[in-house]
Amino acid sequence: MGDSFRMETDAARACAATFLRFADTLDPQLQRSASIQTLSGFGGFDSALQLRRGFESKARELTETLGGLGDLAVRMAAAYLLAAGVIAESDQSCSRALLAATAGLDSPG
Numbered sequence: 001m002g003d004s005f006r007m008e009t010d011a012a013r014a015c016a017a018t019f020l021r022f023a024d025t026l027d028p029q030l031q032r033s034a035s036i037q038t039l040s041g042f043g044g045f046d047s048a049l050q051l052r053r054g055f056e057s058k059a060r061e062l063t064e065t066l067g068g069l070g071d072l073a074v075r076m077a078a079a080y081l082l083a084a085g086v087i088a089e090s091d092q093s094c095s096r097a098l099l100a101a102t103a104g105l106d107s108p109g
Contacts, residue, residue, distance in 0.1 A: 012084030016077035016103035
């Protein structure tokens with residue numbers, strides 16, 4: 001028990017709810033970044049094609065980064081709930097909806 005972190009239940013739920021709300025705010029941005037991974041309208045010049053590929057690559061990187069950030073936020077929420085003893089395990093079986101309900105949010109969106 002010396003190396004474990006413990007937290008009051010209400011504080012853990014509040015922290016978890018904050019991380020879950022943050023993850024929810026990333027969803028529209030994830031959709032937008034995914035929608036611009038294939039672009040058009042740059043013309044046929046080599047420089048235009050290079051520019052288009054560069055923007056598409058940045059969009060893919062952004063989508064990957066936002067997805068990772070959202071996953072980490074959900075894992076942080078689970079960690080807070082685990083620290084308070086509200087959930088027994090923090091693994092992939094903890095869906096965002098389940099964590100939101102456990103944190104006291106009405107819905108995960």
